[in-house]
Amino acid sequence: MNVVELLSDYTIQNVVAGAALLGLVSGVLGSFAVLRQQSLLGDTMSHAALPGVCLGFIIAGTREIGSILLGALATGALAALVMLLLTRMSRLKTDAGLGITLSVFFAMGVVLLTHIQGMNNASQGGLDAFLFGQAAATLRSDLWIMGGITAVALALVAALWKEFKLVSFDPEFATSLGLPVAWLEVLLTVMVALAVVVGLQMVGVVLMAAMIIAPAVAARQWSRRLEDMVLLAALIGVAGGVFGALISALSRGLATGPLIILSVSGVVLVSLTLAPERGFLWEAIRRVRARRRLRYQQVLTTLYRLAVHHADPVYRSEQGMLDTYHGQRTRAVLRQLMRRGLAEWCDTPPDEPGPPRRWVLTPAGIAEAERVLAALGREDL
Amino acid sequence: MLAALLDNVALQIMLVGALVGIASSLVGTFLVLRGTSMLSDAIGHSIVFGIVIVWLLTHQQSGPLQILGAALTGVLTVFLTELLVSTRRVKKDAAIGLVFPVLFSIGVLLLNLYARDVHIDTHTVLLGEIGFVWLDTVTLGDYRIPRSLLSMGAMTLLNAAFVVLFFKELKLATFDEALARALGLAPGVLFYGLLLLTSGTAVAAFDAVGAVLFVAFVIVPPSTAYLLTDRLWLMFLYGIAVSIASSVSGYALAVAWDVSIGGMMAVMTGVFLMLAFLAGPRYGLVAQLLRRRGQRRHNEIRTLAVHLYNHEGGPEQGVENVIRALREHLRWDAAKAGRVVQRSSDRRLIVREGEALRLTPQGREMAREILDPSGRSSA
Numbered sequence: 149m150n151v152v153e154l155l156s157d158y159t160i161q162n163v164v165a166g167a168a169l170l171g172l173v174s175g176v177l178g179s180f181a182v183l184r185q186q187s188l189l190g191d192t193m194s195h196a197a198l199p200g201v202c203l204g205f206i207i208a209g210t211r212e213i214g215s216i217l218l219g220a221l222a223t224g225a226l227a228a229l230v231m232l233l234l235t236r237m238s239r240l241k242t243d244a245g246l247g248i249t250l251s252v253f254f255a256m257g258v259v260l261l262t263h264i265q266g267m268n269n270a271s272q273g274g275l276d277a278f279l280f281g282q283a284a285a286t287l288r289s290d291l292w293i294m295g296g297i298t299a300v301a302l303a304l305v306a307a308l309w310k311e312f313k314l315v316s317f318d319p320e321f322a323t324s325l326g327l328p329v330a331w332l333e334v335l336l337t338v339m340v341a342l343a344v345v346v347g348l349q350m351v352g353v354v355l356m357a358a359m360i361i362a363p364a365v366a367a368r369q370w371s372r373r374l375e376d377m378v379l380l381a382a383l384i385g386v387a388g389g390v391f392g393a394l395i396s397a398l399s400r401g402l403a404t405g406p407l408i409i410l411s412v413s414g415v416v417l418v419s420l421t422l423a424p425e426r427g428f429l430w431e432a433i434r435r436v437r438a439r440r441r442l443r444y445q446q447v448l449t450t451l452y453r454l455a456v457h458h459a460d461p462v463y464r465s466e467q468g469m470l471d472t473y474h475g476q477r478t479r480a481v482l483r484q485l486m487r488r489g490l491a492e493w494c495d496t497p498p499d500e501p502g503p504p505r506r507w508v509l510t511p512a513g514i515a516e517a518e519r520v521l522a523a524l525g526r527e528d529l
Numbered sequence: 530m531l532a533a534l535l536d537n538v539a540l541q542i543m544l545v546g547a548l549v550g551i552a553s554s555l556v557g558t559f560l561v562l563r564g565t566s567m568l569s570d571a572i573g574h575s576i577v578f579g580i581v582i583v584w585l586l587t588h589q590q591s592g593p594l595q596i597l598g599a600a601l602t603g604v605l606t607v608f609l610t611e612l613l614v615s616t617r618r619v620k621k622d623a624a625i626g627l628v629f630p631v632l633f634s635i636g637v638l639l640l641n642l643y644a645r646d647v648h649i650d651t652h653t654v655l656l657g658e659i660g661f662v663w664l665d666t667v668t669l670g671d672y673r674i675p676r677s678l679l680s681m682g683a684m685t686l687l688n689a690a691f692v693v694l695f696f697k698e699l700k701l702a703t704f705d706e707a708l709a710r711a712l713g714l715a716p717g718v719l720f721y722g723l724l725l726l727t728s729g730t731a732v733a734a735f736d737a738v739g740a741v742l743f744v745a746f747v748i749v750p751p752s753t754a755y756l757l758t759d760r761l762w763l764m765f766l767y768g769i770a771v772s773i774a775s776s777v778s779g780y781a782l783a784v785a786w787d788v789s790i791g792g793m794m795a796v797m798t799g800v801f802l803m804l805a806f807l808a809g810p811r812y813g814l815v816a817q818l819l820r821r822r823g824q825r826r827h828n829e830i831r832t833l834a835v836h837l838y839n840h841e842g843g844p845e846q847g848v849e850n851v852i853r854a855l856r857e858h859l860r861w862d863a864a865k866a867g868r869v870v871q872r873s874s875d876r877r878l879i880v881r882e883g884e885a886l887r888l889t890p891q892g893r894e895m896a897r898e899i900l901d902p903s904g905r906s907s908a
Binding site: 254 | 567637755786814
């Protein structure tokens with residue numbers, strides 16, 4: 149199947165569009181969640197969407213996407229509130245609150261799921277596909293609903309941009325300005341449930357956590373401003389979503405959800421390694437460079453000090469002595485000094501004992517050593 | 530007795546459920562106390578990867594080596610998470626949420642690819658099948674014993690031995706990590722040992738309850754216990770009690786309503802937690818509210834006593850020390866003023882004489898003590 153055929157396939161169009169919508173909404177909302185250190189709340193809310201899916205089905209009596217998503221939204225948000233209640237009103241810490249809500253709500257979902265299966269309702273088919281998502285079953289009508297939810301979420305973010313930004317970075321200052329901080333925080337939290345709802349169809353309740361976290365973490369590597377981060381997170385989310393969905397479409401039988409998660413996580417890995425300034429690779433290179441520079445200056449000034457102590461500007465230092473003095477091999481550094489014309493590797497006069505060749509600073513080397521010492525502010529030697 | 534147990538499917542299922550709960554809450558207690566409960570969520574998910582790999586390699590799942598191999602994935606998750614955190618690019622919560630979905634995704638994709646070779650489907654991965662544990666048995670002597678019962682029993686004993694042997698060290702490392710390190714106890718190694726056991730328990734419990742319900746058994750019973758007591762050993766006892774009670778009641782309800790047994794057991798742990806949250810003796814919501822109300826009432830009585838004492842014997846006594854004055858001067862409404870006066874006279878701190886209120890000697894003593902706790906000025 150070539151690309152044109154691929155993109156004109158009805159199912160694949162739906163899957164790609166759905167994955168793009170999911171990437172868009174979870175990238176934007178995830179940025180706020182990650183910055184506010186509420187990454188795992190997304191995990192809890194997505195697991196807690198399962199009982200809502202089942203309740204929506206039971207109430208509607210059929211696999212009607214609207215009521216299922218509404219149910220998921222309700223129990224996801226309810227779980228966040230229960231989590232807040234548990235941690236605010238008792239001695240339980242946040243992590244325990246998250247874990248309790250996640251597992252008990254999910255267990256309720258499992259119980260309801262088996263209850264539905266026991267009802268022998270013919271239209272129940274594939275309800276448990278919400279565990280891992282069922283991207284291939286996405287209909288055009290589902291897309292309209294997912295698009296509508298995404299639009300609502302994005303409109304809210306655009307309308308309350310300044311407020312959300314302030315609440316995410318400096319809630320105390322926001323309070324002092326008279327903003328309703330508590331309400332804004334609840335709103336931001338509940339909006340994560342919107343992203344979860346969009347993701348139900350595509351990646352399922354279990355893997356939604358990564359969809360919220362990964363694009364935001366990747367985007368943070370490349371940006372220093374919230375505006376850039378949110379835009380980039382949306383872009384990464386869309387790209388990862390579409391890529392994963394296409395791979396899944398090409399290789400029949402591989403689940404879409406895990407593939408989307410792996411593509412987005414791949415972007416995270418690349419970003420963590422390669423992003424300028426914040427990437428590991430650049431940091432490692434910077435560290436090696438700094439270490440090499442330090443070693444280079446140390447050996448240079450050692451040669452200089454030896455010359456000063458012996459009151460002999462062309463004092464010949466032995467390689468072995470320099471190695472012992474620095475506690476490691478210095479030959480590579482000395483060769484580097486020689487290449488730059490700061491030191492010379494010259495013959496020992498025949499009447500002196502010891503190795504046949506020794507190291508001597510050139511006039512340029514002496515000047516450089518004096519410059520380094522002056523920069524360090526060390527006049528005593 | 531063993532024969533009776535092995536004939537009774539219900540008893541076997543409940544026993545496996547209780548053992549999952551007991552083994553999990555033994556290690557979960559420390560996770561909850563250290564504030565790292567969500568690691569059990571990460572471990573529960575990522576062992577799927579380990580289980581699939583081990584199955585593809587050995588075509589076995591429940592031997593000790595298989596459990597150890599799969600459990601190492603759980604430890605790997607925690608290690609990778611801590612590695613990410615140590616780079617200072619990612620916060621701890623985000624790091625947890627980045628690592629386990631990747632391992633879980635790979636596990637699920639491997640299940641897709643080798644579906645014919647692997648005995649587990651993606652459905653069981655999440656939910657387990659505790660109702661079928663009695664079908665998969667091993668023959669030991671004359672008995673056919675469910676495989677899950679054996680592996681869960683072994684994990685329970687192992688966890689209990691670890692907790693008993695290192696009780697002092699674990700306690701110190703949990704409550705005062707710096708001191709533990711200063712004493713040379715290597716709390717990091719101890720913690721990784723704990724996580725290895727948690728992963729092992731997750732693998733052993735996988736057939737019965739799956740990846741996600743496992744989290745409930747690890748976190749919820751110890752959290753319930755934490756709401757009930759301050760003593761560590763009591764936390765274990767309460768955690769074990771909650772596990773057994775959840776297993777039995779969950780099984781009964783699941784059979785009655787014809788729903789998932791493992792799911793219902795996990796829901797029951799949540800019900801017991803809610804009970805402790807609402808009705809716990811010291812940290813429960815009701816106890817907190819009652820305590821707060823008692824304090825508020827006590828303060829009202831003290832306020833009234835001081836008010837009467839301040840105006841006692843002065844020219845304004847006739848105006849101030851009457852019920853009506855409380856409304857204007859203390860801003861109490863009539864009903865509240867009436868209640869406080871009633872309670873104060875019940876305690877014999879004041880007496881009513883028509884409209885007027887008068888302190889009794891006890892009431893006067895109380896007001897004096899409030900205004901001058903050290904008793905200096907009266908000397």
